[in-house]
Amino acid sequence: MGMDNGTSEDSAHDRKAEIVEVLTDAFGDMIAADPDAFRKKFRKMADNPFAFYRGSACLFYNDMAATEDRWADERTSRIWIQADLHAENFGTYMDSAGQFVFDVNDFDEAYLGAFTWDIKRFCASVALLARRKAVSDADIEALTATYVRSYVRMVRAFHDGTQREQDFKLHLRNTTGPVHDVLLDARMNTRTALLASTTMVENYERRFRPGKGVRSVDGAERELVLEAFTRYLETIPEHKRFRSITYQVKDIVGRKGFGIGSAGLPAYNILVEGQTEALENDVILSMKQGNIAAPSRIVRDERIRDYFQHHGHRTAVSQRALQAHADPWLGYTEIGGDGYIVSELSPYVSDLDWSDLTEPAEMRPVIEYLGQATAGMHCVSDADSDQTLVDFQSEEAIMAAIGSDEDEFVRDMVDFGQSYAHRTRVDHELFVDAFRNGAIPGLERSTPIR
Numbered sequence: 001m002g003m004d005n006g007t008s009e010d011s012a013h014d015r016k017a018e019i020v021e022v023l024t025d026a027f028g029d030m031i032a033a034d035p036d037a038f039r040k041k042f043r044k045m046a047d048n049p050f051a052f053y054r055g056s057a058c059l060f061y062n063d064m065a066a067t068e069d070r071w072a073d074e075r076t077s078r079i080w081i082q083a084d085l086h087a088e089n090f091g092t093y094m095d096s097a098g099q100f101v102f103d104v105n106d107f108d109e110a111y112l113g114a115f116t117w118d119i120k121r122f123c124a125s126v127a128l129l130a131r132r133k134a135v136s137d138a139d140i141e142a143l144t145a146t147y148v149r150s151y152v153r154m155v156r157a158f159h160d161g162t163q164r165e166q167d168f169k170l171h172l173r174n175t176t177g178p179v180h181d182v183l184l185d186a187r188m189n190t191r192t193a194l195l196a197s198t199t200m201v202e203n204y205e206r207r208f209r210p211g212k213g214v215r216s217v218d219g220a221e222r223e224l225v226l227e228a229f230t231r232y233l234e235t236i237p238e239h240k241r242f243r244s245i246t247y248q249v250k251d252i253v254g255r256k257g258f259g260i261g262s263a264g265l266p267a268y269n270i271l272v273e274g275q276t277e278a279l280e281n282d283v284i285l286s287m288k289q290g291n292i293a294a295p296s297r298i299v300r301d302e303r304i305r306d307y308f309q310h311h312g313h314r315t316a317v318s319q320r321a322l323q324a325h326a327d328p329w330l331g332y333t334e335i336g337g338d339g340y341i342v343s344e345l346s347p348y349v350s351d352l353d354w355s356d357l358t359e360p361a362e363m364r365p366v367i368e369y370l371g372q373a374t375a376g377m378h379c380v381s382d383a384d385s386d387q388t389l390v391d392f393q394s395e396e397a398i399m400a401a402i403g404s405d406e407d408e409f410v411r412d413m414v415d416f417g418q419s420y421a422h423r424t425r426v427d428h429e430l431f432v433d434a435f436r437n438g439a440i441p442g443l444e445r446s447t448p449i450r
Contacts, residue, residue: 016430016439019059023431024441026058026297030265031442037256039443042435049421049428050128057084057109057121057294059427063420064117065298071409072114075397078304079390080321082377083109083295085118086125090370091351092186095169095325096240096382100183100348102170102369103323104377108341110318111293112304112389115378115398116413119148122374123417126367128424129354137418139360143367144417148410150371152402158379158395165380169324170369178357179369186350192280194347199251199271199282206279207251208271214253217268225252225268228287228333232342235316235331237384242328248273250282265289269345284345285329289338290315307389310339320385322377 024031031038045055053060069077082089082104091105123144130140157163172183200209208214217225226249233247251271267288274281290311296304308314312332320326329344357363379395381387402409438444 012430015427016434018062019427019431020434020440022059022062023056026292026294028442034256035442042440042443046432046435048132049425050125050132052428052431053125053128053424054086054088056431058297060121061117061294061298063423064114069114069116071116071401071412073401075392076116076401077114078112078301079115079378079394079397080318080381081111081113081115081118081295082107082322083111083113083117083293085122085374087122087129087354087370088351090373091349092183093327093346094348096328097325099169099171099325100186101325102175102179102183103373105349105351107315107319107322108291109294110315110322111295111299112301113295113299115394117295118374118378119151119413120416120420122147122370123413124420124424127417127421130360130363131421133358135360141414141418143360143363144414145410146364147367147371148413149406150368151375152406152409154372154375155379155395155398158375159399166324168376168380170373175369177365178352178362179366182350182352186348189347189350191347194284194345195280195282198269198284201279205250206271206282208253208269214255214269217252217254221254222252224335225270225287228335228340229270232287232331232333235333236329240328240384242275245273245277246275246283265291283329285342286345287333287340287342290341304389310334312339312341314339315341317385317387320382321387321390323382324376324380326382326384
């Protein structure tokens with residue numbers, strides 16, 4: 001892997017300093033803007049190695065920059081990748097065709113890079129997650145091998161034409177087990193229930209309900225958001241646009257911090273008219289400031305960097321390049337020079353729940369599907385994806401890189417997963433020690449309890 005997994009006192013001291021430096025470089029400005037949000041983020045990361053791994057993609061890519069990769073050639077080192085691929089970044093959504101689909105569901109870090117980065121990041125995540133369930137190393141290796149072989153098998157099917165790209169998606173009619181169950185759960189969700197939990201009706205009109213984590217938006221700020229919303233509408237592909245009544249804004253609230261990966265990033269929820277004036281089909285949109293994609297810190301390619309207007313544009317373009325039937329509400333805008341990604345806050349999103357998957361035999365078929373989904377993401381794009389950065393067929397490039405060395409490729413990815421999971425468990429302890437002792441700039445020890 002090109003990294004020292006030793007834990008001597010000197011190497012531990014150097015690695016701790018490296019972790020602090022990488023986190024400070026990635027998050028320093030946001031820590032300065034909202035230190036409380038990052039204390040919460042880092043305390044969540046401190047809970048266990050998997051949580052730390054989820055919140056520290058920047059450290060993973062720092063390590064990838066120093067790692068040799070025989071599978072990454074001129075083409076396969078620059079394809080569209082999800083870039084934060086871990087076991088909990090899969091779930092359901094309703095696609096633009098109105099079908100419930102199981103797929104990758106987070107594109108905040110998406111960029112161009114080596115296809116192996118997604119596979120390696122996923123394999124290490126499985127090793128971390130399965131170890132928490134006391135799964136043996138032998139079973140962990142079998143599970144990650146299942147994932148990699150499923151991935152290669154599906155990429156080969158795209159390459160050989162036995163699987164048509166435009167027909168590929170995981171849905172209710174071609175899945176079984178826990179993946180099928182999560183699709184059924186999503187089918188039981190309703191827009192009415194989502195609206196009831198976040199909004200209220202007063203004087204025959206719907207507006208957001210006051211509550212924790214939201215704030216009212218008035219005056220000049222509201223005008224800025226409305227102007228940004230108008231610009232966003234122009235970024236929706238022509239044939240995915242609804243009738244004009246659909247985009248009437250009813251209410252706006254401010255939010256902050258969506259999950260462990262987006263601490264401190266400003267965001268807004270926008271309530272808009274649905275496809276009719278009936279109150280039960282109103283739509284909630286999320287307008288969230290885009291973050292700096294972790295791989296962009298090591299992919300020093302000006303052609304790629306200059307392609308994107310801002311991080312919101314980069315996220316939307318990437319999602320359309322990685323998702324076969326992207327959200328019809330997907331678009332982008334900017335406020336005060338900062339890029340924002342806009343998408344529906346959908347009632348039909350259900351994440352894959354690993355809590356009840358305790359035995360390797362239960363995990364194996366799920367991981368088989370995740371390998372297929374990863375291959376689909378790398379090889380199939382939305383019909384509205386008009387990107388010009390990748391002008392070749394990803395499946396052809398990937399199969400050419402692997403060639404007849406599939407067994408060696410699988411072994412390489414599996415070994416990496418185990419090795420990097422070990423690295424992460426050590427890093428987690430070093431991170432906790434640095435954080436709790438005030439070694440991260442801007443997050444020095446909070447006021448002691450008196």
